[in-house]
Structures are given as structure tokens and as C-alpha cells.
Amino acid sequence: MATPLVVETPVIRRQTQAGDIVARWVVTVFAASILFVTALLVYQLWTGSAPSRLKSGFGFLTSTQWNPVTEEFGALPFIYGTVLTSVLALLISVPLGLGAAIYLAELAPARLSDALTFLVELLAAIPSVIYGVLAIFAVVPLMRSHVEPFLKSSLGFLPLFKGPSLGVGFLTAGVVLSIMTVPYIVSVSRESLLAVPREQREAALALGATRWEMVWQVVVPYAKLGIFGSIFLSLARALGETMAVTMVIGNDPKIRASLLAPGYSIAAVIANEFSEATGATYQAALVELGLILFVLTIIINAVARLMIAATTRKGSKRS
């Protein structure tokens, strides 16, 4: 090693090293607090749900009875409602969001694209209780007097569209959720599309593809992991969405085939009944529903993050 030009005195070196060690410790402790909070959450959900888990075991997942008076608790109607509304939401928001993302990434001039994306992302900033207010006062009457009668008269032979038009129910919750999840799909899908290298586009066009063929057969497949990531991300959001769903799903713990029928979701039943739940088993059953929701969203989020991380690091159309 070469001789250093400036020789530090040992005192200064010791002081600076001490400062760095302290700083490293401080920030590490704060970073560890994130792990601590998460661990605490898992612990709370696990111990809080213990009375219910011990009483009904795995039967909790398959039972369809929910009767606080007789202390019978089953999660299936809530799982059904949660999954059904989320799937309905995705059926609407995936085509809508992907279409908008394609327009924003491939067709719109950069400035317009950024401005419109900003507006779409503002949709994600709107508090969910406000979606709920609009859903109750604007979407529910619309569904009750126009959309649902129309669906029944045109597709009423299917079991999916039977029963009275209440306005509240699975379909309405799905429609509201679709608007709430669209910004995530647009935002993340657009990023993944923009990350597709320019050469891919040029090669497709040079082979004589039309613009749409280039997008659909080359760019979208190239970015598919990121697009799937965005879909999983919004699925996780839809599964855990509470307020807006609670206000329009109808709050009836029954499994029904008709999309027009009222139902219930996991998040909605916790929101509605938790502060009034009396009795240890009742409360524990609600916490166990929270545990189920937690596990469900953790798995889906983990998959989404991996997919998004795998695509968005490959170079960019605009860089």
C-alpha cells in the first residue's frame, strides 16, 4: 500500500468511526421496526383468532353458517363474496386499464401521456369512503333502475342474472371496485410497456406489421410479466378494499349464484360487526377472517412484486 499523504491522528479516526457506528445502529433499529410491526401484526392475528381456530379448526373455512346468536361461524360466504367481487372488478378493469395503458404508452404524445397518467393516478388517491358515497347515491340507483332490469331482460335466462333488482349486491360492488383498481393497472402496465426496447417495435414494423399488430403481438407479450404484476397488484387491492364494498354489497352472508343478489365480503363483515361483536368466539371469528384476508393478500402481493421487479429493469423506450 502507498503511504497516505495525510496521516490522520488516531483520535479523529476513532471519533469518526464512533459516529458512523452510532448512525448505522440508529437507522438499522428503525429499519428493524418495520419487521417488528409486521411480526406484531401476525402475532396479533394469530393469538386473537385462537378461540375460533381451536373451536372450529379447518371447518371454519368451509362452513356456510354465520350466526352470532347461536355462535356458529363459517367463513365461506365471505370468502365467496370477496373473491367474486374482486374477479368481477378485474373483468372490467383489466381490459379498460390495459387499453388505456396501451394508448398512453404507444399512441399518445409524451406530454399528453404524462398528463393523462397523472389524472388517472389521482383516481387512486381518492379515499375509498368517497367512492362509497358516490356508489350509494349514484351507482346504486343507476344499477337498480337501468342496468339490472336491462341485464335481466336480455340475459335473464342465465342463473347469473336472476332475482329482484336491488341495486346493491355483487355486481354493483364489482363495478365500484373496477373503477378503484383501474389506476393501478394503467400505471404499472404503462411503465412495463414503456420499458420494452425500441428495437422490438422497429423490427415488428419493418416486417410489415400494422401498429396494432406490433402492439398486440410484440410489445404486450414482451411486457406481459409486468402487466400480470399490475393485475395481481390490483387484485390484492380489490380483495382488501373495505369501505366502498361495505356500503354497496348488501351485507347478507349468503352464497348466491346471481350477481344481482346481495352478499358479503371479509373486509365488510369486519368493518360492520367488529366494534359491536360480543363474546370471545364472535370476536375471534372476525379476527380469523382478518387472518384469512391477510394471508390471501400477502400471497398475491408477493407474486405481483416479483413479476413487476422482473420486467421494469430492462431499458426504456424513451431513455
Add this chain to the structure above:
Amino acid sequence: MSNLLIWRKGVNSVMLTVTGVFTVITVAALFLILGYLVYYGGSSLDWNFFTKLPLSAGETGGGLANAILGSLEIVAVAALIGLPIGFLAGVYLSEFPDKVFAPAVRYVADLLNGIPSIVVGLLAWGLLVVPMRQFSGLAGSIALSAMLIPIVTRQTEQFLREVPNSLREGALALGACKWKMVATVVVPAGSKGILTGMILGVARISGESAPLLFTAFNNQFWNGSIMQPTASLPVMIYFRALSPYDDWHRQAWAAGLVLIGMVLTANILARLVIARGISVPRG
């Protein structure tokens, strides 16, 4: 032109138009929502709304002053807890990372970010409401801060990573030790972005109602101490909108307008004014 070519060109223009229409629908949704709120909320908003207490059910008039104040209280305490923790954890991830521990923290922060807010409410309920045998504003703040920490952590990390390495090397070459380099060079360089992230995070939690339902609960009177049930704007909107009274529906609209006004102003300020010229990571 062959038929095939005509068909392909037709598909091309139809599909490209469809993507444009979908974009218009999505953006129109935002303006429709804002329009509804301004129309119904604007006509219900008056001075009483900001200064008066709620009246009992069925009476006309009154305001939600206690809920506005309660929201400010709950969010301020949540920010006091969540912002420093999130910030320092972000500094750790960007400046003092460890090979094993840092990826774990980063991944868990992302997962915590994706956990439904109502489940986070269960955490605060178990931590504070059960032992104290009482709903409290503090429990609500704890729930909100648990949501705020991962948001601020990841935003801080991303903006600090955008600070060029040459700045770090310059500081070190001048003889600064690492913590001085971070505190006096790196953090100030990333401060605009970090501030943006913090504002966005606080805006996000201030609209949350699910985690407050069984932590802060609600209150018809001026909030006493933070150890007691505390009214907040989002929870008030929820109860008002589900009530059978027209006058309460009016208040729900008005409160919705006030809430969205605050949230969107914060978003626009943060992203267009403060963050001008720097790209805001999304997620």
C-alpha cells in the same frame, strides 16, 4: 389491396380507437367523481359545517367541526410517529444497507404496504383498545402510522438512490465521515423528493376510514383527550352516508368534498409543485 390487408388495417384502426376510448372513459371517471362531489357537496357546504357540532339525529343543521379537528389530531399524531421511523428506515435501505437484512426489510415493507387497511386496524385494536378497554384516538393514530411507515420508507429510499454517487464521493473525498456525508449532502440533495413522498403518504392515510372504525371509533362531541374515542372526517362520512336522514346525507357530501379537496390539493401540490422536474416513483 387484398382483402386480408383491408381486414388488418380495419382491425388496426378499430383497436387503436378502442384504446383511446378506454383512456377517455378512465379519465372521465375522475371528472365525473369530482363533478358529483362539487355539485352535491358544494350546495351543502356552509359556515356551520366548519364551526358547529353535529346535532342529534333528525334535526336539521349543525356541522362536523369536531370531526375535522379529530381528523387533524389523529393524522398529526400518526405523522409524528410514522414520518421519522419511515424516513430513517429509508436512509438505512439506501445508505447503510446490509446484504441480508436490507432486502428483507425492503420486501417486508412492500408487503406491509399491500396489507388491507382494515387488517392494520385489527393490529392497533389488539395493541391498544383491548388493554385499555376503550376506543381511543391514539389507537387510530397507531393504525395509520403503521400504514404510513412503509410508504415513507420506500419513497425515501427511492429518492436517495437517485442522488448521484459523485456527490457522495465528493463529500468523502473532502474528509467527511459517512454519517456527515449522509446528513449534510445526500439527504439535502434528495429532500424535495422525500418531502413529496411524505406529503403523499400523509394524504393517503388522512382519507382512511377502515382502520379507524374500531380504534378511534366516533364521537358526537368535541374530542376530549387522545385517549378517548375521537371523531374523524372519513368515519363520519361513512356513518352519515349510511344513515336514513337527508340532512345527514347532505353532510356526507359536504364532508366528502372537504376531504377530497384536502387530499387532491396535497397530491397536486406534492407532485406538480414540489416535485417539479424530478420523477415520482409510483407504487
